[in-house]
Each structure stands twice: as C-alpha cells, then as structure tokens.
Amino acid sequence: MKIMPCPLNGPRNISEFSCFGEVTEMPEPATADDTTWAEHVWYANNMAGVVREWWCHVPTSYWFIAERNTVTDEILRTYPAGEVFKERVEFAPKDTSA
Amino acid sequence: MSIAGQPPPTAPLTCEAMPIGLLRYGLWGGRTRRRDLPLPGELKPSYDVVIIGGGGHGLATAYHLAKHWGVRNVCVLDRGYLGGGNTARNTAVIRSNYITPESVRFYKEGVELFTRFSNDLGYNIMYSQRGQLTLAHSDASLRTFRLRAEVNKHLGVRSEMVDRQQIREIVPCLNMADDVRYPILGGLWHRDGGTARHDAVAWAYAARAAEMGVELHQRTEVTGIRRDKGKATGVETTRGAIACGHVVQAVAGMSSRLADMAGFRLPIRSFPLQAMVTQPLKPFLDPLVSSAALHAYVSQTGRGELVIGGGSDPYELYSTRSTLELKESLIAHTLEMFPFLAEVKMLRQWAGITDMTPDYSPIMGESPLKNYWLDAGWGTWGFKATPVSGKYMAETVATERAPAMLRPFRLDRFATYDLANEMGATAASH
Numbered sequence: 300m301k302i303m304p305c306p307l308n309g310p311r312n313i314s315e316f317s318c319f320g321e322v323t324e325m326p327e328p329a330t331a332d333d334t335t336w337a338e339h340v341w342y343a344n345n346m347a348g349v350v351r352e353w354w355c356h357v358p359t360s361y362w363f364i365a366e367r368n369t370v371t372d373e374i375l376r377t378y379p380a381g382e383v384f385k386e387r388v389e390f391a392p393k394d395t396s397a
Numbered sequence: 398m399s400i401a402g403q404p405p406p407t408a409p410l411t412c413e414a415m416p417i418g419l420l421r422y423g424l425w426g427g428r429t430r431r432r433d434l435p436l437p438g439e440l441k442p443s444y445d446v447v448i449i450g451g452g453g454h455g456l457a458t459a460y461h462l463a464k465h466w467g468v469r470n471v472c473v474l475d476r477g478y479l480g481g482g483n484t485a486r487n488t489a490v491i492r493s494n495y496i497t498p499e500s501v502r503f504y505k506e507g508v509e510l511f512t513r514f515s516n517d518l519g520y521n522i523m524y525s526q527r528g529q530l531t532l533a534h535s536d537a538s539l540r541t542f543r544l545r546a547e548v549n550k551h552l553g554v555r556s557e558m559v560d561r562q563q564i565r566e567i568v569p570c571l572n573m574a575d576d577v578r579y580p581i582l583g584g585l586w587h588r589d590g591g592t593a594r595h596d597a598v599a600w601a602y603a604a605r606a607a608e609m610g611v612e613l614h615q616r617t618e619v620t621g622i623r624r625d626k627g628k629a630t631g632v633e634t635t636r637g638a639i640a641c642g643h644v645v646q647a648v649a650g651m652s653s654r655l656a657d658m659a660g661f662r663l664p665i666r667s668f669p670l671q672a673m674v675t676q677p678l679k680p681f682l683d684p685l686v687s688s689a690a691l692h693a694y695v696s697q698t699g700r701g702e703l704v705i706g707g708g709s710d711p712y713e714l715y716s717t718r719s720t721l722e723l724k725e726s727l728i729a730h731t732l733e734m735f736p737f738l739a740e741v742k743m744l745r746q747w748a749g750i751t752d753m754t755p756d757y758s759p760i761m762g763e764s765p766l767k768n769y770w771l772d773a774g775w776g777t778w779g780f781k782a783t784p785v786s787g788k789y790m791a792e793t794v795a796t797e798r799a800p801a802m803l804r805p806f807r808l809d810r811f812a813t814y815d816l817a818n819e820m821g822a823t824a825a826s827h
Contacts (some may be wrong), residue, residue, distance in 0.1 A: 301720070314722055318712035320666070334812055336705040341664040341755050344654035347715045382661045 301372075303354070306379050307361045319353035321346070322364060322383065328390075349375060351383075433604040434479075434606070437614050443640035444472045444612075446486060446607065447632050448647060449619050449655060451475030454772050455647035456602035456613070457787020460518075463609035463616040465788075466795035472609045472641075473603075474634060476618035480599030483649040486717075486749030487780040488672050488694065488706035490685055492529050492590040494556045495777070496545050496822040499805035500758060501552045503785060506802075508554075508589050509782035520601035522593045523699060527683050528592025530559075530567055532734075534579035534690040541821050542585040555588035570681055570735060577733050579690050590685055592696055598783055622659040622769070629659065629769035643794050645770045650715075650750030652760075652773035659767040664811050665752045665774050668709035669716065671723045673746035675738070677701035689823075691730035695765055696792060702744060705731050709751050709777060717748040751776045756816035757823050761806045762799030770794055771808060 301313040310332050321344060326335050332361040344350075354365045354377070363382060438692045446462060451473045451689060462468040475481070491511050493504035515521050534537045542558055547555035564584050573581055601612055614636070621633035622644065631640040646655050656663045678701050687694030694709045707727045710720070724746060732739055753776045754760060760774035772790050775782070793799045799807060805817045 302720070314711075320713070337812045337814065338662075342662045343653070343664065343666050344662065345666055345713070347654055350713075369713055372714055372716055372718065 302337075303356075303365070304375060304377050305356050305361065306363045306377050308356055308359060311356065315356060315358055317355050317357055319355060322351045322353055353380075426797045429712045430690065433600065434607050434613060437612070437725060438634050440472070440614060440617070440634070440639055443631075443754060444643065445470040446472075446643045446645065447639055447641040448473045448645040449617060450482070450647035450649070451477075451479050451599075451603070451613055452482050452647065453480065453599045453602065453783035454484075454649070454775070454786050454790070455645065456480075456599055456606060457644055457783050458647060458790040459611045460606040460609075460771065461604045461787050461791030462794060463611050464604055466791055467600060468791075468795055469610040471606075472639070473606075473611065473613045473618055474632070475613070475615050476635075478615045479603055479613065480596050483749045483775075484595055484599045484783075485752075486672070486747060487594045487595055487697070488704050489780060490529070490590070490687075490694065490696070490706075491524075491526075491592060491781045492587055492644045492685075493554050493781075494529070494531070494545055494585060494587040494590070494822065495819055496541070496548060497758075497805075497817050497819060498548060498552060498817055499817050500822075501548055501554055503743065503802060504781060504808075505554050505589075506788075507785035508591070511591070511593060511781075514593070514598070514601070514784060518601045518605050520597065520604065522597040522601060523733060524591060524593040524663050525699070525772075526589065526591035527685065528567070529587045529685040529687065530564065531585040531587070532564075532581050532686070532688040532690075533583045533585070534688065536582070538689065542583065545585060545822060549587075557586050559584045559586045566683070567684060570737070571686065572734055572736050579688075579733065592685060592698075593779055598780075602652065602787070619655065619658070622655075622691060622766075624660065624766060627765075628767040643768045643770065643797075645772060645794060646811075647772040647790075649752055649758075649773075649775045649779055652752045652771075656764070656771075656773070659766050659769055661766065662762045663760065663773060663808070664755055665760075666713050667715060667750050667752050668712070668720070669714050669748040670706070670709045670751045670777055671719050671727070671746065672700040672704065672706040673724065673727065674698070674704050674744050676742045676744045678703065678741065686734065688730070688734065689821075691733060693727055693730040695731055695734065695736070703731075703738070703741070708751060710748075717750065718748055719748055729799050739795075753777075755811070757819040758817040759786070759806050760808050761786065761803045762793055762808065764808060768797075778819075795814060 302310045302338045303313045304310050367374050459471050493508045495501045546556045618635045623631035629644045682697040685696040752775040764771045
C-alpha cells in the first residue's frame, strides 16, 4: 500500500486520492489567443523528475499540492494550496472594456 | 533470434542412421551460425534518415522506406535493445473495431497488413485471427457498441452486436451469472480481432530491413537533436554525432522527453500500464475477451498462458514498477469473468509506459521542427498499428508530407480542437 501524506487527513492509502496533473498557470481567458488556450488545455510538460501536482483527497474533497518525483514515485512534500495561491483566483472574465 | 546450423556434409539423416548421423553432426565442428542481423559496425557520419527507437514502429518505418521508397541509407538507433520497449510489453491485441471512421480505416489496414505479414516478410509471427469479444455491462456501453458495429460494417470491418445467448456460444466458459457486480448485458463481436507474437514483428522488420542495407545500432542513446533554422539536421548520441536529412521519433514511453530535446512540447501524459501472464493451461479460450467496465482483457497464447492486461495506472509515472493494488484489481475483475481461474498461479508480471493523448488517438506526421517526424502518442494501442504506421510513416518521410490517411492524427489537430476521440473504444477505458 502506498501512502500519501494528506495535509488535512494525515497519511492515507493513495487509492483514496486522485491526481489532477501539474500545477500550471492559467492564461487569461479573455485575452489568450486560441493557440495559447489549446496549449493550456491539451499540452503537458510531462516531466521526468520532481513535479508540483494538484491532488484531491476524494472522500473529503480536499485539494492540495504534492511535490512528487515522476521517476522514482517518491512523494517529497505535500502542502495546502494556500502556500502557493495567496490570493483568490478569479475565473470570471475580466472586464476589458474600461 | 534463431541460430540454425548448416547441414553437415554427409548423407541426409535417416531413421536407421539417426544415432550415427546425430553423433557425426554433433561432433562436426564446421557449423557456421546464420545471423538474422549483421554485426553492427561503426556509425557513419551521416545518413539520409535517422530513426530513433528500435521497436516495431521504428523498424517498420525503416523497412517500408527501404522496400517501397528505395531509401536505404537509413539508421535505426535504440538506447536499449531491439524490440525491448513497449514492443515487448504490450498484450499483442490486433483489432480494428474503433468508433471514428478515420481510425477504423487506419486500423483496418493495420489488420490487413498483419494478415499478410508472415508471407510478405517470410517470417513467422504466429498471427492468429481468432476474434475479439468486448463485453457490455451497461446500457451506455450497448449504445456505443451499436454505433461501433454500424460504423465498422459500413467500412468493411467485421463487427456485430451479440446478445447473451450468442456470447455463451462464443465463449462457453464465461461467467454469465446475474449475481455479480457487473452482469454481462451484451457484447461486440469483432471477427477480425486477433493476436501475434509481438517480438517476432520487430525481429522480422529488423531482419528484412537489414538485408536491404538499413543499419540497426542498439545501445546507442540519443542525447540531443541538432537543429538549424527550425530544421532538424542531425542527432547527438552516446557514440558521437550523426548528420541526417530526416529524423523520425518512434520512442513509445519517452515521446515527451525526446520531443523536449527537439525543443517542443506534446499533448502527452505518460502512465505505466501493468499486465501479467498466468501459468500455462490447456487451450480453453479461443477469442480475446475484454471488458471496459471491468478494466481487464484476457487472451490465451499458443503456449497456453493467459495474458491479462488492464487500464493505465491512476497517476503519471516514468517507472515500470508494479503495484499490488493494480494486480489485485486486475485479478478480481478477471475472476468475475472466469471464476474457475481462482487457483491458477501468476507466472510473470510487468509494466510498460504508455504515452496517453487527450483523445486516445496517436500523433503522426509533421512536428514544429522541419524534417523531424513524429510517430508518438501510442498510449495503450500501438502494437496493432505497427505495420500500418510503418507504411505511412515511411511515405511521410519519403514524400516529406503526411498522406491523407494520417491527417486525422496530425499534431495540430489539438490547436483546432479537431480531435479523433477513441476513448470509448480502447480496450480498457481509464
């Protein structure tokens, strides 16, 4: 059994978690051109090495960030997303008319 | 690789002469070994085409370049050994029952090339067209199967919907009970489905390509791609640099890493896929049986072993380690289909790295780098396409343009959201 140290629930079986891929910066939806947006949606760095990823503890629906080595499968560090995202992320398109 | 002795310079062995003849043959020292592949020499400073990856796809491309396009100054590089990657790790399923017309056309030609393969190349790949049965455990699956059956029939692929009684007749030993987690409601019966000896496919292409002058260099790792003004001009390897006119990348499991050397990204995420074989049993299972809901597919090899494969692992990884969780799930699901296998022992298990694309279709043809051609994103579905991708990749390189057959699988389909979605038609949906 592989253990994921969850920042909220402590060490749990990794089968309780879902991985949602590398933490990447979202382009501004209102201004990004189609190519940039397509890259963001479909493309991946697919790194061999230490990657910062979104994970979710499914039973508690708790989202956090894990640093994991994609070659050795070692989980190096997990922490609440608040350590990276200090401000609220606004998903609504920005008003660019002003 | 077969190493056959030359016959001794004596009379042919007869029944009476057998012991003496055998003794003489054994003691005769003049036997010469026949090699399927010539000994590798030094790397030349330049080639017309360098193919990175000495698996089925790379070697098939080399074979077709030499055979049909007269391009023989070709070198195939592999950091490991011939057919040692996913060519040796797949579960050898050959089928064409996809859902989009573009894919069905492409994989249909793949099946046809497999059907003729042993004769065309003079090399026995133990091709066995025994049909594939895919099971539906939900109304949603039945609806998809109906669509697949109609698209397949329209394009000349033998697929049909079968009910529970027909399933009983096709695979009498299948558990058709109602008191299981996922009772079987119906199936998609694909007569064109089959299997072959996967290693032999790579060996055959290597041997025949080598006869035409193609060089295979094993244990030669590519460390960089030489570029000049947006064009590939050569590759750097652990044995020195090579200049070349064209580069083909055919490195399943490492597509993103190699593309990174060439300076661009791909819409690929790499996951391990775990599989296993059981100890050999008497022949009891003729068709290949697969179930998307149970994430498992089973076939019996000529040796009697059951090959069991599943979906990819739940998260990205570049390691071919195995996990108990996935083995337990594979075994539990297989036992739901075939409960009488409960006492059978697992003989071997392994994993391969699958380069998954967002639409479960491959990426073939042009890359952002000129003269650098992609044969990538083969996820869990690459083996069946070995001959057909080789044929069309060779045409792509020789004519410097991807032919119409490959256009649906071009890299820039993602930029235009023009995907070829085959997620529902992969053997074990993820």
